[in-house]
Structure formats: C-alpha cells, structure tokens
Amino acid sequence: MDDQPAELAGLGPIPAEQARALALGGTWRRIVTDPVTGTVLDVGRTRYRPPAALAEHVLARDQVCAGPGCSVPGHRCDLDHTTEYHGTPANRSPLPGTTSAGNLGPLSSRCHRLKTDGGFTLRQVTPGVFEWHTPAGLTYRVTPGQNGHTRKLDTHHHAIPDNPPF
Numbered sequence: 001m002d003d004q005p006a007e008l009a010g011l012g013p014i015p016a017e018q019a020r021a022l023a024l025g026g027t028w029r030r031i032v033t034d035p036v037t038g039t040v041l042d043v044g045r046t047r048y049r050p051p052a053a054l055a056e057h058v059l060a061r062d063q064v065c066a067g068p069g070c071s072v073p074g075h076r077c078d079l080d081h082t083t084e085y086h087g088t089p090a091n092r093s094p095l096p097g098t099t100s101a102g103n104l105g106p107l108s109s110r111c112h113r114l115k116t117d118g119g120f121t122l123r124q125v126t127p128g129v130f131e132w133h134t135p136a137g138l139t140y141r142v143t144p145g146q147n148g149h150t151r152k153l154d155t156h157h158h159a160i161p162d163n164p165p166f
C-alpha cells in the first residue's frame with residue numbers, strides 16, 4: 001500500500017506499482033509462519049495437504065504416533081487432521097479443522113482407524129498435546145514429542161486397565 005518495493009517469491013524485489021497490478025484480482029492465501037524460524041505453522045482452509053515445511057515441523061515436534069501407548073515412528077504414520085477437514089467433526093468441534101500445526105498430528109494406521117471408525121474421539125488441547133476419549137468413557141492425554149508419554153486423566157475406578165492397550 002506504499003511505494004516500497006515488494007518481494008516476489010523466486011524473483012526478488014519488484015516495484016510497488018507492479019506488485020499492486022499483480023495483486024489486483026489475484027488469489028490470496030493466508031500463510032502463518034514462525035517469525036523467528038520462518039516455519040509454516042498454518043495454511044488455514046486453503047488446502048488440505050500440508051506444505052512440506054508444515055509437515056516437517058509437525059513430525060519433528062511429535063516424533064511418534066499420537067495414539068495412546070503407540071510407538072510407531074512419526075515418519076511411518078499418516079499426518080492426520082485432529083479435527084476433520086472434511087465433513088462434520090467427530091470431536092464435536094463447531095467448525096471443520098484447518099491445516100495447521102495445532103490441528104495436525106501423526107497417527108499410525110491402527111490409531112487412525114480407531115479415531116475414524118472405532119468410536120474414539122480426539123482433540124488437540126495445545127499443539128502437540130492430544131486428548132483421546134475412549135468409547136468406555138476414559139480420557140488419555142498423549143504427548144508424542146515426549147517419547148509418546150501417555151497419562152490417564154480419569155480419577156474414578158474402573159475395571160479397565162489404567163494404561164493402554166485397552
């Protein structure tokens with residue numbers, strides 16, 4: 001909006017008037033990056049598949065599957081939207097999920113099936129911290145970036161074991 005040169009990715013600086021002409025009628029995408037590292041953290045709902053930098057960030061953060069008691073290495077997992085990108089969110093979120101660091105996590109094929117078809121619900125309370133609610137009414141908090149640390153949050157007594165596997 002001023003007369004300073006603009007930066008055109010892959011080309012370098014261009015005059016402000018040329019940048020305004022290119023921007024007029026263009027398609028804009030919101031991309032949130034870490035101000036220090038430049039790592040892509042969020043592309044919103046403009047695309048389903050995360051860009052490579054975002055996928056690398058999530059896998060480096062989480063390291064292993066985000067499922068309770070699962071130790072499958074992250075690079076062998078599906079990169080899953082915690083709150084579904086398509087359709088009605090199973091975790092009762094009022095809105096569909098975004099493609100962002102706070103809504104992506106690695107799930108092994110087994111854990112992905114539990115979430116999708118097994119009656120388990122999942123939410124990411126903060127980026128990299130996952131809460132699983134089981135069909136039996138139990139809740140587990142998993143921090144995959146801490147060697148898959150799993151903690152049972154329920155304090156009431158059940159005949160069900162405290163730790164996975166269920």
